[in-house]
Amino acid sequence: MAAITSDVEVEVRRPRRGVVVGILLVAWVAVYFVLRGIDTLTLGSQETTTLHRWLTDHRDDLGQGNVVFDAIRMTVDQFVVLLQNLLAQPAYGRPVPVIGWLGVVAVAAYLAWAFGNWKVALLTAAGLGFVGLQGLWRESMDTLALTIAAVLLSLLVAIPLGIWAGLSNRAFRVATLVLDLMQTLPTFVYLAPLTLFFAIGPAAATIATLVYAAPPAVRLTAHAIRSVPAESVEAARSLGSTRSQTLTKVLLPMSRSTVVVGINQTIMAALSMVTVAALINAPGLGDTVLKALETLDVGVAFNGGLAIVVLAIVLDRVTTAAGDRPWRTASRRRRILLAAGAAGVLVAVWFSRTYVWAAEFPTSVNIGSRIAVTTSNLTNWVQDVFGGFTYGVRDAVTKGVLNPLEALLTGSPWWLVATVVVALAAVLGRWRGALPAAVCSLLLVATGVWHDSMVTLASTLLATVVVVAVGLVLGVWAGRNRRVDTWIRPVLDAGQTMPPFVYLVPFLALFGTSRFTAIAAAIVFAVPVTTKIVADGIKAVPVATVEAANSVGSSNWQVISKVQLPVARRAITLAVNQGLIYVLSMVVVGGLVGAQALGYDVYAGFTQSELYGKGLAAGLAIVLLGVLLDRVTQAAARRTQRFPRRGDKL
Amino acid sequence: MTAQLEYPEVQDSDALLSIQGLWKVFGPKAQRVPHRPDLAALDRAALYTRTGCTAAVRDLSFDVAPGEVFVVMGLSGSGKSTLVRCLTRLIEPTAGSLIFEGEDLRAADEKRLRTLRRSKFSMVFQHFGLLPHRKVIDNVSYGLEIRGESKPDRRRRAQEVIDLVGLAGNEHFYPEQLSGGMQQRVGLARALANDPDVLLFDEPFSALDPLIRREMQNEVVRLHREVGKTMVFVTHDLSEALRLGDRILLMRDGGAVQLGTGDELVGAPADEYVRDFVRDVPRADVLTLRWIVRDARPGEPLDGPEVGPDVLVREATRLVLEADRPVKVVSNGTLLGVIDDEEILAVVADH
Ligand SMILES: Nc1ncnc2c1ncn2[C@@H]1O[C@H](COP(=O)(O)OP(=O)(O)OP(=O)(O)O)[C@@H](O)[C@H]1O
Ligand SMILES: [Mg+2]
Numbered sequence A: 001m002a003a004i005t006s007d008v009e010v011e012v013r014r015p016r017r018g019v020v021v022g023i024l025l026v027a028w029v030a031v032y033f034v035l036r037g038i039d040t041l042t043l044g045s046q047e048t049t050t051l052h053r054w055l056t057d058h059r060d061d062l063g064q065g066n067v068v069f070d071a072i073r074m075t076v077d078q079f080v081v082l083l084q085n086l087l088a089q090p091a092y093g094r095p096v097p098v099i100g101w102l103g104v105v106a107v108a109a110y111l112a113w114a115f116g117n118w119k120v121a122l123l124t125a126a127g128l129g130f131v132g133l134q135g136l137w138r139e140s141m142d143t144l145a146l147t148i149a150a151v152l153l154s155l156l157v158a159i160p161l162g163i164w165a166g167l168s169n170r171a172f173r174v175a176t177l178v179l180d181l182m183q184t185l186p187t188f189v190y191l192a193p194l195t196l197f198f199a200i201g202p203a204a205a206t207i208a209t210l211v212y213a214a215p216p217a218v219r220l221t222a223h224a225i226r227s228v229p230a231e232s233v234e235a236a237r238s239l240g241s242t243r244s245q246t247l248t249k250v251l252l253p254m255s256r257s258t259v260v261v262g263i264n265q266t267i268m269a270a271l272s273m274v275t276v277a278a279l280i281n282a283p284g285l286g287d288t289v290l291k292a293l294e295t296l297d298v299g300v301a302f303n304g305g306l307a308i309v310v311l312a313i314v315l316d317r318v319t320t321a322a323g324d325r326p327w328r329t330a331s332r333r334r335r336i337l338l339a340a341g342a343a344g345v346l347v348a349v350w351f352s353r354t355y356v357w358a359a360e361f362p363t364s365v366n367i368g369s370r371i372a373v374t375t376s377n378l379t380n381w382v383q384d385v386f387g388g389f390t391y392g393v394r395d396a397v398t399k400g401v402l403n404p405l406e407a408l409l410t411g412s413p414w415w416l417v418a419t420v421v422v423a424l425a426a427v428l429g430r431w432r433g434a435l436p437a438a439v440c441s442l443l444l445v446a447t448g449v450w451h452d453s454m455v456t457l458a459s460t461l462l463a464t465v466v467v468v469a470v471g472l473v474l475g476v477w478a479g480r481n482r483r484v485d486t487w488i489r490p491v492l493d494a495g496q497t498m499p500p501f502v503y504l505v506p507f508l509a510l511f512g513t514s515r516f517t518a519i520a521a522a523i524v525f526a527v528p529v530t531t532k533i534v535a536d537g538i539k540a541v542p543v544a545t546v547e548a549a550n551s552v553g554s555s556n557w558q559v560i561s562k563v564q565l566p567v568a569r570r571a572i573t574l575a576v577n578q579g580l581i582y583v584l585s586m587v588v589v590g591g592l593v594g595a596q597a598l599g600y601d602v603y604a605g606f607t608q609s610e611l612y613g614k615g616l617a618a619g620l621a622i623v624l625l626g627v628l629l630d631r632v633t634q635a636a637a638r639r640t641q642r643f644p645r646r647g648d649k650l
Numbered sequence B: 001m002t003a004q005l006e007y008p009e010v011q012d013s014d015a016l017l018s019i020q021g022l023w024k025v026f027g028p029k030a031q032r033v034p035h036r037p038d039l040a041a042l043d044r045a046a047l048y049t050r051t052g053c054t055a056a057v058r059d060l061s062f063d064v065a066p067g068e069v070f071v072v073m074g075l076s077g078s079g080k081s082t083l084v085r086c087l088t089r090l091i092e093p094t095a096g097s098l099i100f101e102g103e104d105l106r107a108a109d110e111k112r113l114r115t116l117r118r119s120k121f122s123m124v125f126q127h128f129g130l131l132p133h134r135k136v137i138d139n140v141s142y143g144l145e146i147r148g149e150s151k152p153d154r155r156r157r158a159q160e161v162i163d164l165v166g167l168a169g170n171e172h173f174y175p176e177q178l179s180g181g182m183q184q185r186v187g188l189a190r191a192l193a194n195d196p197d198v199l200l201f202d203e204p205f206s207a208l209d210p211l212i213r214r215e216m217q218n219e220v221v222r223l224h225r226e227v228g229k230t231m232v233f234v235t236h237d238l239s240e241a242l243r244l245g246d247r248i249l250l251m252r253d254g255g256a257v258q259l260g261t262g263d264e265l266v267g268a269p270a271d272e273y274v275r276d277f278v279r280d281v282p283r284a285d286v287l288t289l290r291w292i293v294r295d296a297r298p299g300e301p302l303d304g305p306e307v308g309p310d311v312l313v314r315e316a317t318r319l320v321l322e323a324d325r326p327v328k329v330v331s332n333g334t335l336l337g338v339i340d341d342e343e344i345l346a347v348v349a350d351h
Helices: A002-035 A050-057 A059-063 A067-087 A101-115 A118-133 A137-167 A169-183 A187-198 A202-226 A230-238 A243-280 A285-294 A298-324 A332-354 A367-411 A414-447 A450-480 A482-497 A500-511 A515-539 A543-551 A556-567 A569-593 A597-607 A609-640 B044-051 B080-086 B110-119 B136-140 B142-146 B151-164 B180-193 B210-227 B238-244 B262-267 B272-277 B313-322 B341-348
Strands: B017-026 B054-064 B069-074 B095-100 B121-124 B198-202 B230-235 B247-252 B255-260 B327-331 B334-339
Touching: A002 A367, A002 A414, A050 A059, A050 A609, A067 A137, A067 A187, A067 A202, A101 A118, A101 A298, A101 A332, A118 A137, A118 A298, A137 A169, A137 A202, A137 A243, A137 A285, A137 A298, A169 A202, A187 A202, A187 A243, A187 A597, A187 A609, A202 A243, A230 A243, A230 B121, A243 A285, A243 A298, A243 A500, A243 A597, A243 B142, A285 A298, A285 A500, A285 A569, A298 A367, A298 A482, A298 A500, A367 A450, A367 A500, A367 A515, A414 A450, A414 A609, A450 A482, A450 A515, A450 A556, A450 A569, A450 A597, A450 A609, A482 A515, A500 A515, A500 A569, A515 A569, A543 A556, A556 A569, A569 A597, A569 A609, A597 A609, B017 B080, B044 B054, B054 B080, B054 B095, B054 B247, B054 B255, B069 B080, B069 B238, B080 B198, B080 B230, B121 B180, B136 B142, B136 B151, B136 B180, B142 B151, B142 B180, B151 B180, B180 B210, B210 B230, B210 B238, B230 B238, B238 B262, B247 B262, B247 B272, B255 B262, B255 B272, B313 B327, B313 B341
Parallel strands: B069 B230, B069 B247, B121 B198, B198 B230
Antiparallel strands: B017 B054, B017 B095, B247 B255, B327 B334
């Protein structure tokens, strides 16, 4: 019923909206040809505005010397250094870390076994061994130390917050509001402002990471607590449990596996952020990849990226296995084995503190350089053989689509663009769209990087269109076909757990440095999340609804277009929204491979101290773009949605 | 609405649990509803449109005698679950009084309430409310654990009740490994473990299939006979109510419609609603001869067989139909009246 009425209304309304949008766009292009070049607010890459210079001059005013921020920075710093000394860096007058590689492998594998199973334990040992053989032991351990530090600190805050939000409705509403907002901020964005407070370095990197990684743990803990069946809680209360007994004996144990899923997501987010934090001098694998990207050394970048992927897989599999462990208490045999294993681990740790061979990862077999060389050769070969083709595609898209779009956005007077954006937002989402659009446009002008923002916007829009198209097709396919879904989902899951850096490498190999490279990487980065949300939305359409449509003789296409897509509209909006955010964060990281504009500005701000203020302004501009796009899509979705639906939140 | 109800005029002094003017209102500023006559008089829909509040329980008063099985019955949404949770303040009542063994429960503080829940009341839930991460035996001993009993003590007690409900041999399974009926036995055992005075049941068997349900009902009857606990039993199933209940409270939209024994509900429905409700009951199985006895007509022979007034119609059918004259209904030597084929057939052939 609801679907049918809404269809009728769409039929009446949509053409009108489409026409208005079309007229607006045509008018814009027409005016562009008259006014192009006026008021474009262009700013050269080394040029700065008064605001930027002011920010650069006052960069230390906020953080340095402030007791609170200094205390936080020192504490976090010491914690990170402690972990680094433990795993990665020479410490306490020794030429090696406290625990050598053998000890680390043993401890890690043991933990994987104890919390997961022996298979993931093997995987852990193999994975760590592999990164060692890659010649990246120390870098990997640095990354691991930073990740562990950030995750522990993050969980320390996130789990109690999640419990609170799980128990109190008011806390839940506030938390949802804040977390939703945080989710609309691209990865990158956390870095720039934090350097204001905590200076550039590992502490700021860890803090950025812990802020970025906390939301999933909060969200899933709250969700887990809230979905414990009311009757189990009532049963506990009816027997006279105190509040803390109910919490510790009922709510927490029953939430365990969902909380572990949250921890898994927190870890993956942390790993990805720790690598990106190489931009603000975080040590580790991210740094390796970053340096290689700067020198366009695809081989070394690939080697580093591979190590990140291996770490990601290990961490993901282990935490997933931990979440899957059943309620049952360990059997007697397993307990004995665990005790024996613990003894073995202690011996390994002792070895790794005593003998050099167990402390320093052997360098005799280094497959890392071989991987790098092979990749470089392969890249050269690919570029020789397919270069004509790949570069052709690149140039065609750049010339045919990207350049005109960019010219329109950057060449129009800023007030023309702003007017069009606000008008479009008003048509799509009425005042809910128009108001944020107007505010964000004006603020963008104020940041002084309007021109660069428009360049980034052009890439973002192009990539998002592709992402949404691909995501819709794949998502509908997977949502309708169980076989496709089981086949495609692991790929998507794997894709989603990879840190954004990793995506740049193969595209750099294929397309060289260009805006197109960043766009292509962004598309691949954003497609998994979009596809998954669409597929879930399609799958959530009640079977009975689909059967009803089939029973009146609808064709497949009619079922998709008239039933499944409209009913799944909410999921599709979310998919578009998340696609945008992912694309935006990647287009920005793409600053490293020639995407220029905002991404480059931020990056330059971290590396050239006289551009610091501009980098900060560019970071702010990214946030503004994100908020602008997010608000407009949300407002548009709200308008198209006519029948209220309850609680299909994640 | 409550006008046609006949509550006992004087409070029964040996009632175990005595409820007076109990209200539970959900929604914004719920407190005002019971205290404002204009709001209290509104029906549920009107109250909702006017204030955004739902009166889940409205102005209920009744007593539960020691050892009684008191059944609360009504359609979905009539407020049964809310009522039974209000009795131990799992849901905080909005107004009214709750007296248990002479103690005012509404005045009890957290600690006192916990003590009462730990020793005097227990509850069995519709969807069992078991703890999936604990074995059967640990589920059953949960109540003993939280009141701090030693492990051997609670193991022993848990084993006792597990045997009592027929779960012996399943102690070390996890709930998900058991069938629905078995799971509810765990729920029952858990409720019995701390040896409460009052057992509260919230539709305990409606998630079970009919055969198991009947088996579990028998189990409750047996337990009631063996341990003699007072029970407040919520159900929406009339035949269950008639089978188990000494008295039945029929609710609609939070209010009471009728309170009485099963045959009172069937024999003298208070209004159309109750009449509808009991329409499909096989009346011969519920009504006793008391309900159909009539005065002897002048000249009717009074030398027929004699029966007591509390015999079920079904049981007397054969006797009455086979006798060639009216059967006399006699209580303690007094003649209450007679019954003939006509009266019997009116009940048996009813529908
Ligand atoms: N926490 C709550 N907040 C608001 N309204 C509630 C709440 N709990 C119950 N209600 C409302 O109170 C009314 C009575 O609910 P209750 O669960 O007591 O009914 P019930 O007789 O047990 O029904 P069922 O047979 O479906 O279990 C319903 O209209 C319900 O919507
Ligand atoms: Mg109920």
